[in-house]
Amino acid sequence: MSDKVEDIELRLLLQAIFERYHYDFRGYSMASIKRRLSQAKSRFQCDTFSQLQGRVLHEADVLASLLSYLTVQVSELFRDPHYFRVLREEVFPHLRTYPSLKIWVAGCGDGEEVYSLSIMLREEGLDDRTMIYGTDVNPQALRKAEAGVYDLDRLPLFTKNHQLAGGKGSLSDYYTAAYGAAVFDKSLRKNVVFSDHSLVSDAVFAEVHLVSCRNVLIYFDRELQNRAIGVMLDSLIRRGFLGLGSKETLRFTQHVAAFDEFSREARVYQKRSDP
Amino acid sequence: MTITPREAIAIGASSGAVEAVSAILTRLPEDYPLPIFVVVHVPPDRPSALVDVFQAKSPLNIREAEDKEPIEPSCVYLAPPDYHLMIETEKLISLSSEEPVHYSRPAIDVLFETAADAYGAGLIGIVLTGSNDDGSAGLRCISQLGGATIVQCPNEAASPFMPNSAKAACPEARTMNLEEIAEYLLNQGRTYD
Structure with missing residues (x-):
């Protein structure tokens, strides 16, 4: 020290x-x-x-x-489009086999990733059976996430990302532009719960099929990374999925052996049956 | 006279970076003892080819930095596209996606400021070719904390703006051409034997 x-x-x-x-x-x-x-x-x-x-x-x-x-709140809709493409094309086929689904976006910030997933689930016909939890420690960010309003000048980037992520149809189907802002359709929040949860101090709150926790662990030291991944591991069902940021890895954590690498370059891991 | 043992090198470069950084790395041997951190301004939305480009010209171990990676000698750590590269005082790497600095992520200032904090007088900071003023504040910070500071000779630089700006912000920085920088680094590495 x-x-x-x-x-x-x-x-x-x-x-x-x-x-x-x-x-x-x-x-x-x-x-x-x-x-x-x-x-x-x-x-x-x-x-x-x-x-x-x-x-x-x-x-x-x-x-x-x-x-x-x-807390760092910098994200985009469909940030790293390749990640979302892998979820859509390789992870969703597994998730589709479950009658009901729960997804946890840990450290959801202003909600960009929750809306991205919600749009993708709708496009893939999985929205009615899926519950998304968006959690963060920053109440101000949670309020923004709940509102689903983003600056209109960010939309060209979001639209491009959506297409690169394999988007079906147009992103503009999901928002209304008004007064320099894009207001995302409230039906996208129908099965979404935004809530206060800390990876530092709180425990497991649900059993989920997919945890998406991207560019959150990089702000934690190794000890805290171990704790946070432990909470996510305990939340996941057997063979559940964990998605990390494009430069994050389980390699330097104590939980590396509890997961299989599902997609190395998209940083998607799958919980082992016998962790 | 006391000689400060050097512990690490931080290099920042922008336009013209590939040739300039290559010219330095190619002159350092496989067992060069100091770790080297490199920030090159790269576009955020595609994978960088720099690891392969530099590896083809250098016997050092060139890699894109990963979060919480321990820092090892004879390794060159490149900042990945769309992330800042930071050095922790425990001599670990951290990545960050906080706001761009000087419109850039990765930013040279972020590396220089955190590396200066981690290594103090053990750090060598180098500003090479480039056409904005990223790296200037960071180089000054390195100097204030006792580190060695170098700017590439502006006459030699493909784009002289960045070394000129760094020299203005940190007048005590030494001006050297690429060959002299490599020679200097070799000598600094030797005092470590």
Whole structure:
């Protein structure tokens, strides 16, 4: 552990946030957290993390802004189209054999991936039998996800991704454009539950067939990665699927032997029968 | 005089990067002791061919960095497209998809700032050819934390903007051509024996 004063202050700040508000960022990757909290430090015109700690402890509304620095909400509809193509063409044929399905999007941020899956399930005729759970620790992100409203200038990228992901029909069938925003059809949320859940501190809440957890684990240190993957592993049915981000791997975690590599390049894993 | 043992090298390059980075890597031997981190601005939406391109010219172990990978000597870690490459103080790699910096992900500044934090005076930072100012703030940060700083000679660079900008932000950086940079790195590697 680094003994630089700044790093001691950073650990104390995270400890303060945990004790006061029960948000636990202590097991996050420090390089990224430090960079983002340094930006927050400038934004709040604090010279040190200790000063920022004073403000977050004494001013309740500072926490809400800090959360947007502490959690990264950058995604797209059908981000990494190849991943969604593999789900559609190789994973869905397995899922189709079940009479009812549950999918968990862990760390759903502003909901882009939930809407992507919901659209794809509709296109594949699986939407009526599928329940999607979208979970995140950031309440502001969950509200945005619930609203399903995205800036219209992001839609050309979303549309291109949808096509590359093997989309049937036009993405515009699923949203209405108004006042510079695209409002996604509320029928896409019919079988969706957005809810607060922390991979750091919460436990299994459902038995699911597919967990999609992309670009979330990269913000965790190894110990926390092990915990989070353990929760996902316990949530999955036998031979259930786990999808990770395009540069994430189970290789450096303790759970590597519990999964088979289903699609190496799409980073889709399948839980072994005898984990 | 105290000699700081160098522990790692961080290189940033943009337009003209392939030739410039190759020219350095090709001059380093298989058993070169220091790990090398490289950020090249690459488009976000397709796989990068840089691993193969560099591997064809270098005996070092060239790979695209993976999240939480332990850092090993004689390895060259390239930032993957659409991710920032960061170094943890425990000498592990982290990837991040937080916002682009200077319109770029990966960004050189992100590597330089986190590597400077992890290695302090043990780091050598190098800004090569490129046509924006990514890397300038990061190079200054490396210098402030005691690391060695180098910019490619702008006259030699395919695109002089980035080394010029880095030199302006970090005037104490040494200016060298690619051959001199490789020679310098070889010497720094030797003090480690």
